[in-house]
Amino acid sequence: MDKEKQVYSMLEKVYDPELDQPLTELGFIDQVLVKDNHVKVVFRLPTYWCSPNFAYIMAEDIRKYVSEIEWVKTVQVHLLDHCASDEINHGASAGKSFREVFHNVSDGDLEELRKTFDIKAYYARQEKLMKYLLKMGMSKEHITSLSLQELNELSLPEDGKLLREKYLEKKKVFHHSSTFAITTPEGKPLTEEEFSDYLKGAKLTRLSMEFNAHYCRGLLEARYNLSAAYEGSLAK
């Protein structure tokens, strides 16, 4: 695999925290430049005003994942056309913390924020899986009592497998000790009575994230005059 492709495959792991989708799919990666062992990743966002904290999370993750490639010596992150481009580019490329860069307007780092979005992504992925299982004919009782092992052993069609994989990937982040497959983000199993209200709440979170994703994609397209086809090819 050539170097540029290696970088792109690492960038697939970088997610927009708010949208829970990879930057490569969203069309946020403008270009990747490789010179010897030095990499520059140029990225862009749907508006000049996109929140600098979300942008910083993405910039940090770009640097983190690309740095994991063994031949990479330095990673320079470059955010285009943004109200805080200078601070973000300078800070993230130098590996500085968010607090150091934005000390005047923040009172901490981004860990809490990352956690907030992990929880949202957890609800959204979980709701999709739960709805899928319901559609397959599984009862509420069965879903709430399902163990992790049983979930893993369920024979599912391809689309179901993907939902399960995405959900379990996010579940790992929380280090739950319980063996129940479907729990709250805090690791608490659901009762049958709680099931419907829980699902309704999770649905709102999923809708909100999906709305944001549609909106952001559309804005990026309008901002950079991308046709849908061109945007699709960028994702490859």
Place this chain on the structure above:
Amino acid sequence: MKLFKASNGEEIFIIDAHIALWDGSKENQLNIHGEQFISCFYDYHKNLSPKEYWWPKDEFVKYSPEKLVNDVFMEGYVDMAIFQPVFLKEFYKNGFGNFDANEELSKKYPNRFICNGTFDPRHGERGLEKLEENKEKYNWQGVKLYTADWYGNSKGYKLSDDWSKRYLEKCQELGIRNIHIHKGPTITPLNRDAFDVADVDDAASCFPELNFIVEHVGLPRLEDFCWIATQEKNVYAGLAVAIALIHDRPRYFAHIISELLYWLDEDRIIFGSDYAIWEPKWIIEKFLEFELPEDIQEETGVTFDLEVKKKILAGNAARLYNIDIEKQKEKLKNCQLSKWIA
């Protein structure tokens, strides 16, 4: 002037609760932020409007009051409209919105407009006095607050700040009852969720006599907004932005309206086109035609019929602004715009 007739022949009275007359022109821009702000609006415009409604950019940055009257009333089916101005004084020399320009138009076409104002709690004591003066001068019934506006080094404020509360107290005292809030990003502390709507919860429970209309239904935090709105009965959903999805993403719009009806009920949802980002004409045509897809309707079990639509398009806003729709129709009969029925 075009009136919208439902399939049963009924003429539908419409209040557009979110319009603006702005100046984003090069001459008025103070810096790159001013240029980027209006460009961002233009991207919203192009992203969700049907192609045949795309404006050229030079027209979009600054348009005439005559164009507004034409697009909103003559072509747009709207009977009354509410101005929701924002300052943006750090980006534009004379500000983005302009109270006097709104007022002038309102005088020219009596009974057509409600001119809301705005304030910035970071203006301190001086701003409180100014608010009183403005109430006296313009008789504001409502204000539009843009919590993401910049002021000096500050990149935004919260409704739960001490100064915000003093201003809201003043609103209560002066009888400015309708607080329209736009939540935008970049609010300090920046390490938190920049779109957090929790401060609306706080303000709404502190000031039960005021109505809090959350523009853009708290998007991109619909779930937090719905949660707050179920707790606080004086919190309303302003449909601007969300309703513009009706053309490009109709299923998303269906999901959103169905959730809002489920969590808030039909009496707390208010129509706004967000003109000139989007023209009311196509939005209203599509909204009145719109039916919830069966699968989405079944999930929440809500009703979305003509009666519900009429509440959203006028009834709910009329209640907040003390408008008697039947009396208003009488008053508007002799308006010069009504005489130019197309």
